Amino acid sequence: MNFASLPDRRADLDPDGPAVADRAQSLTNAQLLDRVRAAASHLQGLGIRPGDVVALKLTNRIEFVVLLFATWRLGATVTPINPSLTDNEVARQLDDSGARLMVVEDDGAPLDGITTLVVGDLSTVGTAEEPQIDSSTLALLIYTSGTTGVPKGVMLDHANLLAMAEMGRESLQVGPADRCLLILPLFHVNGILVSVLMPLLAGASVVIADRFNPQTFFDLVESVRPTFFSAVPTIYGMLAALPDGVQPDTSSLRFGVCGAAPATAELLTRFEARYGFPLIEAYGLSEGTCGSTINPIAGPRRAGTVGLPFPGQEIRIVDEDGVEQAPGVDGEVVVRGPNVMRGYLGRPEETAEVIVDGWLHTGDIGHLDVDGYLTLVGRSKDIIIRGGENIYPKEIEDVLAADPSVLEAAVIGVPDDKWGEVVVAYVQPRPDSTVDPAALKALCARHLSGYKRPSSYVVVESIAKNAVGKIDKPSLRATHAGSRR
Template sequence: MATIYAALEARPGCAADTSGLRFAVCGAAPAPGGRLTRSEARFGFPAIEGYGLSEGSVASTINPLAGPRKSGTVGIVLPGQEVVIVSGEGKPQPAGQRGEVLIRGANVMRGYLGRPQESAEAVRNGWLHTGDVGILDEDGYLRIVDRIKDLIIRGGENIYPKEIEECLYRHPAVLEAAVVGKPHDRYGEVPVAFVATRPGTAVTAEELQDHCPASLARYKIPTEADVLEELPKNSVGKPDKGPLRATVSGSRRSG
């Protein structure tokens, strides 16, 4: 998963015998731009990103080992499955348009054990509704934009945290980044950033906010930025935004 590659990137440069490795796969959470490329350059074997869910028997797309690999995407659909992008009204979206990622195939679960209502919401007419926002390009490569539940709505403007996180990752001091919505009396929500820095580096909140305007619209710039030793993870090592939301949800700000 991307967290492991972050841990490897944080280790000081040292010799490692990787001659026995043909390739490595990254999944569970999207890898920030450039991380897998840096891993390939450092360790000398291809790092391939894929995508899937437990409800879809783990894997649904992957960048081909022998074919073109597109950085920033999670590859093409695996044999025996279908992936489509649909609008909020359930209409299929053309190439290049964002929407919810739906998956269909023999690999999709029948349902959650003992949870009929949740099962009916997740699987409809054979299609697994993933809750992920994605884009399929003209070549069939899937790019994950964000989780629907992570969407921040600031004064009527939709903000996908992943876009802000990708911007923060481009700062040389940032190793990990997470953005959540903070309640706000005037705008409803505003984006707040949390980052962990690379070993031997330091960065201030002001520096992070000054870094953002070059690639983000003004309304997407985090109103706050907190530097932590490490971002919280869940039981399987994936970034966990729940504790971060709890940190910011206790207070409102107007203005």
């Protein structure tokens, strides 16, 4: 089985069972299969054949899911496009991926040089044969966020997707009784894998939410009664900062998954104490088909760590020479398993740099404890070197986030004539709070060695994020440099 034939299997097993819904419509398993067949027939009529690439420049909606399965039914590949990209950025992804068709919103503008289908014109009548797709067929081209350079196309085949979804289903104990609430964007692998493919593979159903809004999120939870959802620390921080009078009914929720960026132990503990359901912190990256470690849902969860390897994956910590490090010693996180990408599209040299002897070199720095739990301390590219001393920003960010007035913190290194680099902290206040830099300075003095303490604190209304909700440190560094000119 692969995901191209999953709608057929669900329709055979439970034709009238719920499959996927959004604000506008709801589909049973049989209806989902009918829509997938019709969409596949439509794509065939537009000339899509095995090996072609279909670009989906869509917001979160049922048609995105339908088109995923329809494209795979034809042996073709999907590349999701962030709807907020500029025309130049879209054109670059289309050119790099070799896409033959782009599906856009009803108000979307066509681009020169590529066939464009308006999603409202997608056929709901038609049929296409049950697929016969090899597991090595390319399924997804996920483009990296570009924070480390020009975005690259991460090649994920059907074997990658199935392995990752099975790992998630087993780790999170998801089954037919579950309902997933999708709030992350579908142009990112987390939204596709954790919130769509994994639950559908497990026999569960999916409800697709509109763009996340902290003011209405719990109203939606009370309305659709999901059993789990996946989000990023920024979202959990906003929910934790809601006024004390917000006391929603969260009894349907078994857990929330927290990933894409490290969360502080303080946030995880405070959130669970307030809302009554656990946050299961996980870690991964697009090149590893989304997830590599996760805290056990039924076993000991260690706040501040990102958990244990998913079943079927291996994690090591290595130094710059590739030598494996002992527990407690920081080094680069490397990953091996059937979830590791095929490579970067058209970039064999860059692929060879990150996949060495089957091990994916993540560029993330961390350490394992004696029980195998992974703690992240930062990105290798984010390390601050002050007077020859390595400083990991996350350690400082965790200290700052413990201040009750701070919603979020981002620490960067800036050039300095004396030290080479010094530490600068950007902090975003919680709603209706005021940050006192003097209090933050005193807090850091109590918890951090002198060389790790920020030389300055910059209070901002919001901290820059990239498209998938991670703090955009390259942008932050550029903004800081511009402000000092």
